[in-house]
């Protein structure tokens with residue numbers, strides 16, 4: 536693990552200890568799944584859904600998921616296929632996610648308090664993100680939404696006598712982190728101090744540090760180990776169903792199992808993807824690049840990564856419309872990844888809300904490793920259900 540990540544985990548563990556008397560947390564999650572198939576060229580010959588990961592911080596495309604359905608419905612209507620629009624499932628992602636924020640704001644119990652969005656200095660996905668704010672303002676005009684960077688929170692913020700987070704004259708009820716998930720979001724100690732102050736405050740965090748940590752690849756790998764789900768789920772049928780969605784996830788620490796996984800990755804790298812404890816895409820190492828990367832790490836560094844079976848999704852043919860298309864789009868081989876949004880609100884003893892909240896579908900060139908909508912290899916899409 537590099538230095539910024541080390542500091543990151545030190546800080547979040549420190550604040551985790553200080554907020555052990557848990558208050559309510561808000562989770563706006565996105566579980567990313569792919570259909571796995573043994574016959575790549577037949578989209579119908581899939582075997583099961585496999586989870587790529589669960590995002591617990593800054594889960595994006597809550598607006599553009601539903602917007603894709605609206606765009607594609609329009610195109611289908613224009614092409615004379617209006618009868619087929621019914622095969623695209625309803626998508627209530629934006630309202631589902633934002634209702635979770637509004638519910639948390641109500642639970643906080645101060646009608647004068649605001650919802651705070653923590654944003655990057657430059658928000659590249661502003662066309663997705665701002666619609667959350669617009670929805671909240673539209674549905675609940677009495678709720679004010681503020682957007683601040685971590686640096687601004689450091690400068691403007693303080694804790695009140697009852698651990699209220701105060702930004703100028705505003706008390707903050709809910710903090711929605713759309714930034715703060717990667718070391719570059721913390722260019723100085725100020726941003727770490729801002730995060731620590733927010734974590735110590737009584738505002739409802741999305742995510743709390745606990746939920747943030749639960750979204751790390753390491754925790755997801757640990758959850759997939761034998762007997763681990765049984766610690767959290769009582770119903771054996773539920774355990775079985777959840778387990779089926781996990782693909783092979785392996786620790787690479789200096790244990791017998793970890794060293795065996797290391798050897799396996801060197802022998803057959805094309806079967807795997809190597810993942811660090813990072814978010815935001817572009818950090819994984821795929822297939823034949825794995826041995827070189829692993830050989831450069833010592834045993835301690837290696838333990839900060841996990842190894843995962845590569846999921847083989849079915850290939851379908853389609854056209855991808857992108858702003859950089861210079862010519863008419865070509866028919867290309869594509870694979871898709873579905874993200875299912877979920878909202879959970881609760882404290883250490885109680886679950887107050889727990890519901891599914893719509894979806895987003897990303898489709899990318901079959902040759903691309905990562906999701907890559909921002910990187911230019913993928914596009915937003917909508918599921919089309921077949922019998």
Ligand SMILES: Nc1ncnc2c1ncn2[C@@H]1O[C@H](COP(=O)(O)OP(=O)(O)OP(=O)(O)O)[C@@H](O)[C@H]1O
Nearest residue numbers: 587588808813814815816843844845846904905906
């Ligand atoms: N096991 C896998 N099999 C196939 N593709 C994978 C696998 N793991 C990751 N990918 C691809 O790489 C992308 C990024 O991986 P992952 O989601 O684990 O990283 P991330 O940094 O958390 O990305 P994000 O910003 O989407 O949250 C996925 O969206 C998927 O397209």
Ligand SMILES: [Mg+2]
Nearest residue numbers: 588590814815
């Ligand atoms: Mg992620």
